[in-house]
Amino acid sequence: MDDxxxxxxxxxxxxxxxSPGLPNGLFNQETSSREAAxxxxxKAKTHHMLQDxxxxxxxxxxxxxxxxxxxxxxxxxxxxxTLSEDAIQKPFRFMELPGEIRNLVYLHAFSKxxxxxxxxxxRMATLRPRTRLDRQRxxxxxIKDRELGLELSKTKKKSRRGKKETKxxxxxxxxxxxxxxxxxxxxxxxxxxxxYLQKQEIGMDLTETVEYLKTFxxxxxxxxxxxxxxxxxxxxxxxxxxxxxxxGEKPNDLECSVDGVEIISLLDLWANSFKIEAGFGRYLKxxxxxxxxxxxxxxxxxxxxxxxxxxxxxAMNNLWRAxxxxxxxxxxxxHRKPASQVVxxxxxxxxxxxxxxxxxxxRRVTIETKPFIHILFRAExxxxxxxxxxxxxxxxxxxxLALHGFGGMEHFDVKVGLAPAGLDxxx
Numbered sequence: 001m002d003d004x005x006x007x008x009x010x011x012x013x014x015x016x017x018x019s020p021g022l023p024n025g026l027f028n029q030e031t032s033s034r035e036a037a038x039x040x041x042x043k044a045k046t047h048h049m050l051q052d053x054x055x056x057x058x059x060x061x062x063x064x065x066x067x068x069x070x071x072x073x074x075x076x077x078x079x080x081x082t083l084s085e086d087a088i089q090k091p092f093r094f095m096e097l098p099g100e101i102r103n104l105v106y107l108h109a110f111s112k113x114x115x116x117x118x119x120x121x122x123r124m125a126t127l128r129p130r131t132r133l134d135r136q137r138x139x140x141x142x143i144k145d146r147e148l149g150l151e152l153s154k155t156k157k158k159s160r161r162g163k164k165e166t167k168x169x170x171x172x173x174x175x176x177x178x179x180x181x182x183x184x185x186x187x188x189x190x191x192x193x194x195x196y197l198q199k200q201e202i203g204m205d206l207t208e209t210v211e212y213l214k215t216f217x218x219x220x221x222x223x224x225x226x227x228x229x230x231x232x233x234x235x236x237x238x239x240x241x242x243x244x245x246x247x248g249e250k251p252n253d254l255e256c257s258v259d260g261v262e263i264i265s266l267l268d269l270w271a272n273s274f275k276i277e278a279g280f281g282r283y284l285k286x287x288x289x290x291x292x293x294x295x296x297x298x299x300x301x302x303x304x305x306x307x308x309x310x311x312x313x314x315a316m317n318n319l320w321r322a323x324x325x326x327x328x329x330x331x332x333x334x335h336r337k338p339a340s341q342v343v344x345x346x347x348x349x350x351x352x353x354x355x356x357x358x359x360x361x362x363r364r365v366t367i368e369t370k371p372f373i374h375i376l377f378r379a380e381x382x383x384x385x386x387x388x389x390x391x392x393x394x395x396x397x398x399x400x401l402a403l404h405g406f407g408g409m410e411h412f413d414v415k416v417g418l419a420p421a422g423l424d425x426x427x
Contacts, residue, residue: 095187106192109178110199115244117203118212198240198275205246206261206334207254213265213427217241220269220427224327227272233325239273245280247296251336260333260374265427267302267332271324278303294410295336295371301405302332302373317405327426328381330419331374334412338369373412376419389417 094102181192197216204212213220223237245266248255255261270276280299282288290296290311297307304320305313323329347361377386385394393400393416401407406414 099191102191103195106181106195109181109192110195113199113201115201115203117246118208194238194240198242201242201244203244203246203281205248206263207252209245209261209263209266213269217269224268224272224427227327237269237273239269239276241273241276241278243276243278245278245299246283247280247299247336248283249285255334255336256339258339260335260338262331262333262425263302264329264332264425267324267329268327268426270303271321272327295412298373298409298412299334301409304405306405320404323381323404326381328377329375329426330378330423331376331425333374335372335374337371341367341369343367371412373406373414375414375416376423377416378419378424379421382418386416386418389420390415391417 094105097105178192179196182189182196202212217239220237220239223239227233227237243266266278270278280296282290282293282296291309300307300313304317304324305315308314342364344362345365347363374390376389377383385391393414399407400416401414
């Protein structure tokens with residue numbers, strides 16, 4: 001056996017080698033005097049060591065106990081926690097990176113973009129104590145959100161062994177994972193916001209479009225003032241975005257009102273900005289056939305394009321785009337469900353049944369008005385035939401509607417006229 005206690009395999013009996021710090025003779029004498037007493041213990045220990053080695057004399061690998069493994073795991077976890085705390089306490093100086101590297105980080109944030117649907121969820125309450133209950137009331141959207149979260153939390157995942165099924169609460173992924181970069185500081189917000197608006201697809205309801213533009217494109221009025229409405233333009237407004245306007249299956253109260261839904265702000269911003277992609281769509285529903293959705297296809301005409309049978313968009317209508325870039329329009333409203341008109345129609349009777357001096361009988365008939373798009377031109381930009389709020393659109397020598405991309409509409413009528421004095425709903 002060596003000085004570490006390991007047995008040395010040999011055919012002859014081997015004594016313990018002398019210690020480097022003791023004389024040879026003294027060590028040999030002490031060893032020989034105790035040899036008889038130490039021999040049985042040495043043989044027993046040697047026999048035990050032989051069982052822990054292979055035939056080639058290599059020491060067998062000893063399995064660690066569960067307690068040892070648990071201690072190792074705990075020690076590793078403590079080390080990782082310490083490193084994490086150190087990383088938190090030692091901030092990363094992001095602003096010291098070169099601008100090119102920061103731009104790469106911003107672009108990486110949108111390697112897999114998803115649409116973010118904005119929903120207005122107001123609570124009709126003030127800070128007064130009597131409205132406390134109203135502030136705490138549960139909204140219908142809150143209930144749906146909880147139901148969806150409950151369904152996700154019941155998602156079952158099989159364990160690695162495949163024997164047991166454990167319930168794992170699945171965390172819902174946000175569709176705006178890097179939105180926090182707009183909330184850090186003004187410099188990062190200014191650098192990241194243009195990329196955010198360009199890459200992040202925003203979905204919103206048709207009735208919320210104007211409020212969204214006022215909130216996120218608050219600098220638009222000042223930029224519009226810098227534009228040259230007539231003649232050549234050196235540059236456009238420095239705005240970009242990716243917007244999808246959602247049209248509900250049933251019109252709401254605002255869409256059924258007499259004034260309709262104003263969208264001139266959207267069209268002005270789209271036509272005069274650097275790059276804003278916009279389109280119309282529907283809320284997701286089963287068995288939806290986009291090829292037969294005449295309403296959504298007609299709305300695309302407002303962006304100067306037609307939706308063809310293969311669901312591709314046609315080329316841009318330059319006449320309509322020129323009107324938008326010249327800011328010649330005072331208002332463009334959508335009337336998805338106009339109010340019905342009630343008219344009185346005389347009842348037909350025979351010549352001998354009514355006396356000549358009596359008023360003929362009439363009956364009231366309700367006439368449903370077809371949905372329409374109302375386009376109003378500013379007085380200084382109107383054509384000669386635009387004399388009234390709803391003017392008769394000429395069809396000869398050329399069809400004005402067809403030339404400007406509104407011919408053959410499937411769902412909407414298009415009414416064109418002159419805006420009354422003082423009416424200008426541009427931004």
